[in-house]
Amino acid sequence: MKTSKKIISSFLAVVIVxxxxxxxxLSASAASLKKPTGLTASNTTHSIYLKWNKVSGAKxxxxxxxxxxxxxxxxxxxxxYSLTGGQTYTYKVRAVNGSKxxxxxxxxxxxxxxxxxxxxxxxxxxxxxxxxxxxTSVTSYLVERTVKGQGNYVKVGDxxxxxxxxxxxxxxxxxxxxxxGYNSSTKSYSVTSVGVDATRVLPITGFTANAAFDRKTRQxxxxxxGSTGASSYNxxxxxxxxEDFVRIANVTATQFIDTDIIKNPSAYRYxxxxxxxxxxxxxxxxxxxxxxxxxxxxxxxxxEGVRNYHVPLFFQVGDVYExxxxxxxxxxxxGFFDVNxxxxxxxxxxxxxxxxAKKAGTAKVELTVPETVRNIILDEEVFGDDLVALLTSRKxxxxxxxx
Numbered sequence: 109m110k111t112s113k114k115i116i117s118s119f120l121a122v123v124i125v126x127x128x129x130x131x132x133x134l135s136a137s138a139a140s141l142k143k144p145t146g147l148t149a150s151n152t153t154h155s156i157y158l159k160w161n162k163v164s165g166a167k168x169x170x171x172x173x174x175x176x177x178x179x180x181x182x183x184x185x186x187x188x189y190s191l192t193g194g195q196t197y198t199y200k201v202r203a204v205n206g207s208k209x210x211x212x213x214x215x216x217x218x219x220x221x222x223x224x225x226x227x228x229x230x231x232x233x234x235x236x237x238x239x240x241x242x243x244t245s246v247t248s249y250l251v252e253r254t255v256k257g258q259g260n261y262v263k264v265g266d267x268x269x270x271x272x273x274x275x276x277x278x279x280x281x282x283x284x285x286x287x288x289g290y291n292s293s294t295k296s297y298s299v300t301s302v303g304v305d306a307t308r309v310l311p312i313t314g315f316t317a318n319a320a321f322d323r324k325t326r327q328x329x330x331x332x333x334g335s336t337g338a339s340s341y342n343x344x345x346x347x348x349x350x351e352d353f354v355r356i357a358n359v360t361a362t363q364f365i366d367t368d369i370i371k372n373p374s375a376y377r378y379x380x381x382x383x384x385x386x387x388x389x390x391x392x393x394x395x396x397x398x399x400x401x402x403x404x405x406x407x408x409x410x411x412e413g414v415r416n417y418h419v420p421l422f423f424q425v426g427d428v429y430e431x432x433x434x435x436x437x438x439x440x441x442x443g444f445f446d447v448n449x450x451x452x453x454x455x456x457x458x459x460x461x462x463x464x465a466k467k468a469g470t471a472k473v474e475l476t477v478p479e480t481v482r483n484i485i486l487d488e489e490v491f492g493d494d495l496v497a498l499l500t501s502r503k504x505x506x507x508x509x510x511x
Contacts, residue, residue: 141203144160144161144166144210147216149199152187153297154299156187158216160185161184168203169204170201173199193223193299194220200216201213224240227240237271247268248290250287251265251266251274252285279309280337283306283308307337309384311392312335313332327365328378330380334382337382341358341360343357378397418505424511427510429462448473467510470508471508473506
């Protein structure tokens with residue numbers, strides 16, 4: 109009996125030792141499945157790229173996105189394409205071996221860089237200027253272009269601001285531009301913008317504007333030297349009393365005759381732009397033309413400190429001269445400008461400072477600044493030409509001939 113008890117005791121001891129070894133072996137295996145370390149997240153052109161250190165003994169890795177199970181993969185990196193631009197995401201991972209799972213890695217937080225949007229492309233003096241909107245987390249923008257239809261994009265430059273000028277654009281060539289925002293610390297990229305086309309168009313040269321009129325007709329002849337690559341030209345005109353220029357024509361020739369001044373004698377400014385593929389060049393220099401008369405305006409100085417400005421006007425019956433009205437309303441301190449007929453009351457009429465030719469003959473109308481504002485000094489660079497005298501002289505004499 110004693111011998112049997114010894115055998116049984118020895119067997120139990122072996123079982124206990126083996127069991128202890130088995131339990132210890134399991135504990136050692138579980139302890140070796142450590143949590144992943146070195147988890148990083150970065151923006152790429154089309155994804156957020158996750159990467160971490162390989163865990164010894166791990167067969168798979170579980171990725172959690174915004175606190176929820178997202179993907180299970182068998183290698184320590186992943187490209188997440190299920191994204192919304194501008195949205196912030198959190199990620200964490202853990203190692204897996206069968207039913208065994210490690211604790212989670214540290215959590216990383218990242219904002220998906222939104223795709224860049226080009227807002228405008230236009231011709232400027234130095235080249236083609238590309239502008240775009242700002243994006244969160246972007247520290248710089250990569251601007252690229254290709255000749256339209258070719259697809260091989262080349263770098264125009266990097267910009268920390270929201271615009272860049274492509275000074276190497278060749279006139280007459282149409283390019284497609286795209287912009288990509290990135291974070292310079294990691295070179296992590298946003299989605300590239302949709303390509304936008306633009307054609308480099310140089311401004312015209314040799315622009316001239318000359319009035320040509322006689323007793324029956326009035327017209328302004330515009331001429332210029334064409335621009336390489338231009339398919340047409342836009343002609344702009346501004347009446348001296350108007351605030352803005354207005355496009356009055358689009359022509360394919362390098363000249364234009366403006367006959368729209370026959371019943372509208374005044375002073376005008378003109379400029380011309382070249383057009384190619386709906387892209388417009390920088391404006392040409394402005395040209396000033398006075399269509400009041402075939403005789404030039406002139407000054408006289410009857411007394412020291414006094415300056416009279418004589419403006420010959422060539423009218424046909426029914427013509428209207430509104431410079432006086434505009435001067436009174438806008439340029440002479442709230443209407444402090446007197447408009448008076450001094451000769452030819454039966455030839456012209458004045459109503460609300462608008463002069464109308466009634467019948468053939470001659471007349472004189474004086475525009476004078478009242479004594480209350482004569483000492484006010486006005487800026488003589490308002491228009492940059494002799495008509496500025498209409499704003500600064502103490503007397504303007506309109507010498508009207510009506511045919």
